[in-house]
Amino acid sequence: MGACCSCHRGGRFDSYLVEEERDHHTGGGGGGGGGEENGDIVLRGDAGARIRLTGSSKYVSMFSQQGRKGVNQDAMTVWENFSGDKDMFFCGVFDGHGPSGHKVARYMRDFLPAKISYLYKQPIVVDIEADEPEDECGNVPEYSRNPLFLSWKARLTKCFHEMDDQLEGDASIESYCSGTTSVCVLKKAEHLIIANLGDSRAVLCTRDENDHLVSEQLTVDLKPNLPGEAHRIRSCEGRVLAMDEEPNVYRIWMPNEDCPGLAxxxxxxxxxLKDFGLISTPQVTYRKLTQKDEFVVLATDGIWDALSNDEVVKVVASAGSRSVAAKMVVERAVRTWRYKYPRAKIDDCAVVCLFFKRQRPALTKSVSEVTQLSLNYNGIDARSCTESMKSDDALDTVLNCDVKEGGGDQSNNTNTNNNTEGNRTRKRRPPVKKIEHVGE
Incomplete structure (x- = not known):
């Protein structure tokens, strides 16, 4: 910590003028299905888009709460009428880490959507030979050659890289040992594009063949011990190791120093760490929505460390008003943290719920629609849950710790990610065959 990063000043892309926030720690409930704003922060963005930093609207519920580790390093935003399209939404959550993580998270919250909106209107070069994404079973999805998906993947990847370069050139923010994860979704009609960078998560609520609400995880938690990620990091001379105090938490370490320990x-x-395997390339995926799909939840890992996908979906589905859905998820996560990890500091939490349909008098017809998603904590052994949380409360970054070499084999990890699309270093990028794709 305290080291400086020697870098050139890059070009800056200006976004909207951000007003002073009323409350950095919490996002209020707001006006429910009627779209009342009741103190919500609503700004104007590119092409007249409505920018929300807290609160709710007809299709959106947002809430964030500071944990017990210091300043709230989570940030979130929703752009309605994104890029001037009335049926288009942009949603994003950002989980900062390190000494200036809160500043990095808010920086990306403020500038990333505007840059995406700008690139949305520009011709884009598509890499037709990029590695195709694989699902959990190792199969290549049908959409991987879809021109719409390829153009959005190229735009988002370009945008994320340029934003990382812009951050590096901004001397006002210490980002040498600070950073942020990000998970974003773009919804236009029945198209849902997901861009994931790190270990925040997007989860879809849909209906099965029996019309029961079920959860479907749309992103992979991009941890250092995933085989594809670990291979890339080690090929760049970075180290992937777990500390004795938390054997299940693998971190990235510099080649010759026991820092920064990024999780x-x-x-x-x-x-x-950017020359040692850490990358800013998002994993971009696509989902075509159907009438069975109800809503998507974006949340930082403070939620997912405490609640399962099914539990989050049930809490949102059981909310009597959409305006309080995100707040209910955060409150449930906080209560669960206190039960599961009584000796750990509660993490910051941020939740964005994007609903796909107009709200009915109640989101669920009856309690039977969510009976498949049980919330039963009676069988949890609180003592066993705290073993990996005793030393540093599962911090995202660990500085100046002794780490022993040769720790652990990641081959038994079932949540694999063999996607090597992001093998990008700070030094140079490999040449690609390109075609030009204009518009959608």
Whole structure:
């Protein structure tokens, strides 16, 4: 900590003028299905887009709460009528880490959507030979050659790289040992594009063949021990090791120093690790929505460390008003943290819920629609849950710790990610065959 990053000043892309926030720690409930704003922060963005930093609207519920580790390093935003399209939404959550993580998270919250909106209107060069994304079973999805998906993947990847370069050139923010993860979704009609960078998560609520609400995880938690991520990091001379105090938490370490101990494989910032395997390339995926799909939840890992996907979906589905759905998820996560990890400091939490349909008098017809998603904590052994949380409360970054070599084999990890699309270093990028794709 305290080291400086020697870098050139890059070009800056200006976004909207951000007003002073009323409350950095919490996002209020707001006006429910009627779209009342009741103190919400609503700004104007590119092409007249409505920018929300807290609160709710007809299709959106947002809430963030500071944990017990210091300043709230989570940030979130929703752009309605994104880029001037009335049926288009942009949603994003950002989880900062390191001494200036809160500044990095808010920087990306303020500038990333505007840059995406700008690139949305520009011709884009598509890499037709990029590695195709694989699902959990190792299969290549049908959409991987879809021109719409390829153009959005190229735009988002270009945008994330340029934002990382812009952050590196901004001397006002210490980003050498600080950074942020990000998970964003773009919804236009029935198209849902997901861009994931790190270990925040997007989860879809849909209906099964029996019309029961079920959860479907749309992103992979990009941790350093995933085989594809670990291979890339080690090929760049970075180390992937777990400390004795937390054998299940793998971190990235510099080749010859026991720092910074970063618990995710992709992030904005953290330039001390960018030559050693950490990348800012998002994993971009696509989902075509159907009438069975109800809503998507974006949340930082403070939520997912405490609650399962099914539990989050049930809490949102059981909310009597959409305006309080995100707040209910945060409150449930905080209560669960206190039960599961009584000796750990509660993490910051940020939740964005994007609903796909107009609200009915109640989101669920009856309690039976969510009976498949049980919330039963009686069988949890609180003592066993705290073993990996005793030393540093599962911090995202660990500085100046002794780490022993040769720790652990990641081959038994079932949540694999063999996608090597992000093998990008700070030194140079490999040449690609390109075609030009204009518009959608």
């Amino acid at each position: 995710m494989a992709r992030a904005f910032g953290d330039f001390c």
